[in-house]
Amino acid sequence: MTSRYRLGKAGLVTGAGSGIGRAAAIELARQGADVTVTDIDEPSAAVTAEMIRKGGGEALVLRVDIVDEDAVRTAVERTVETYGGLDFAVNNAGLDSHHQQLDRMSLEEFERVAHVNMGGTFLCMKYELPALESRGGGAIVNVASNGGLYAIPTAPAYVAAKHGVVGLTKTAAVDYAPRGVRVNAVCPGPTRTPGFERVAAGTDLIAMQEAITPLGRMATPEEAAAATVWLCSDAASYITGIALSVDGGRRA
Numbered sequence: 001m002t003s004r005y006r007l008g009k010a011g012l013v014t015g016a017g018s019g020i021g022r023a024a025a026i027e028l029a030r031q032g033a034d035v036t037v038t039d040i041d042e043p044s045a046a047v048t049a050e051m052i053r054k055g056g057g058e059a060l061v062l063r064v065d066i067v068d069e070d071a072v073r074t075a076v077e078r079t080v081e082t083y084g085g086l087d088f089a090v091n092n093a094g095l096d097s098h099h100q101q102l103d104r105m106s107l108e109e110f111e112r113v114a115h116v117n118m119g120g121t122f123l124c125m126k127y128e129l130p131a132l133e134s135r136g137g138g139a140i141v142n143v144a145s146n147g148g149l150y151a152i153p154t155a156p157a158y159v160a161a162k163h164g165v166v167g168l169t170k171t172a173a174v175d176y177a178p179r180g181v182r183v184n185a186v187c188p189g190p191t192r193t194p195g196f197e198r199v200a201a202g203t204d205l206i207a208m209q210e211a212i213t214p215l216g217r218m219a220t221p222e223e224a225a226a227a228t229v230w231l232c233s234d235a236a237s238y239i240t241g242i243a244l245s246v247d248g249g250r251r252a
Contacts, residue, residue, distance in 0.1 A: 010083030011138075011232065012036035012075060014066055014124060015093030017044025019193035020143060022051075023225035024090050029057030031229060036079040038064035039093070058083075066093045066120030076127040086131040088232040091124045092143040094161075099154040110157040117161035122168060125183075129176055137180025141231045142169050143224075144185045146247050162187075166243045173241030182240040184231045188224040189213070189247030214249030 010033060015021035017039030029035050029052040037052070039045035042063035049059035060082050064071045079086050097113040098105070121142055132138035147155060148162035166185050173183040190196065190209045196218075200206045210217050227246045230236055245251045 009087035009138075010034040010036075010079065011086060011088035011090070012038060012079050012128075013090040013092060014038050014064060014120075015040075015143075016048050016090075017041045018048075019195060020188065020191060020221045020224045020228070021090070021092035022048045023221040024092060024143075024228045025059070026051055026055070027222070027225050027229045028088075028090070028232065029059065030055055031233070033088070033232075034058040034060075034083045036060045036062060036075060036082070038062045038075050040065045064093075066091075066124055067116055069123055072120075072123045073127050076131050080131055085135040086128065087135060087138045089124065089128040089132070089138075089140050090143065090228055090232065091121050091128075091140065092228075093120060094143070097155055097158040100156075101154055102156040105156060110160075113157035114161045114164070117158070118164035118168070121165050125168065125172060129172065129181060132181045133176070133179045138182075139232045139236070140169075140172070140181065140183045141228045142166075142183070142185045143228065144169070144187045144243060146187050146189045146245060146251065148185065148187050149243060149245060149251060169243065170241050177240055182231075182236070184236070184240060185243040186224065186227050186231065187243050187245045187247070188219060189245070189250050191219045191221055191224050193221050212250065213247070214252065217248065219246060219248060 013025040016025040016037040025035050037045045037049045045061050049061045052059040064075045094117040144165040145162040147159045148166040169185040
């Protein structure tokens with residue numbers, strides 16, 4: 001199998017049943033990696049795995065709710081048992097929030113969004129980091145958001161949680177660098193995932209997003225995933241602790 005980055009490694013991707021997670025899992029496999037495909041929606045994860053297998057890759061499917069500590073621990077253990085170790089992890093699973101200004105948001109909504117986006121990422125890293133260290137090193141890429149770098153109006157819970165993901169990324173990068181583990185974040189801008197397409201249906205939302213993006217269009221899931229795959233690879237061997245904006249120039 002031709003591999004641009006010569007990955008030839010094993011890892012897991014959360015939230016791999018659609019969108020950026022699916023695109024990342026497929027591209028990682030195309031680059032020669034064995035991939036554990038996880039999602040809370042197991043049938044969707046199975047579709048991703050089948051796409052990988054049709055391309056000649058190897059994939060293990062697991063249903064994982066990232067706020068279920070036992071499920072997260074088991075996913076890492078199963079990956080190690082199946083492939084002999086863990087070389088990389090892409091923590092992509094998360095959720096959006098109801099768009100409301102802060103004073104109108106319930107504590108329950110704030111805690112729900114923070115629990116999944118930040119707490120779930122924490123749990124994944126908690127079990128991935130020792131597995132990577134025991135392998136002699138590796139890479140974690142957390143899929144955050146441009147909402148982890150600046151404000152998004154009426155999204156206080158989402159923005160706070162994604163800033164938290166960036167903070168977890170930077171702290172772990174410093175703590176685990178001496179152990180050979182690199183930890184980075186990818187921060188996509190609005191991306192034309194199936195979920196976004198559903199939300200935008202019948203509205204001018206896509207046109208609005210394109211109008212404020214210097215490159216004049218929204219990203220595809222594959223473009224956001226490409227940055228993730230690169231950070232997993234040895235081509236990014238001297239990069240750790242960054243929050244890479246993939247936003248068509250909007251942050252500029």
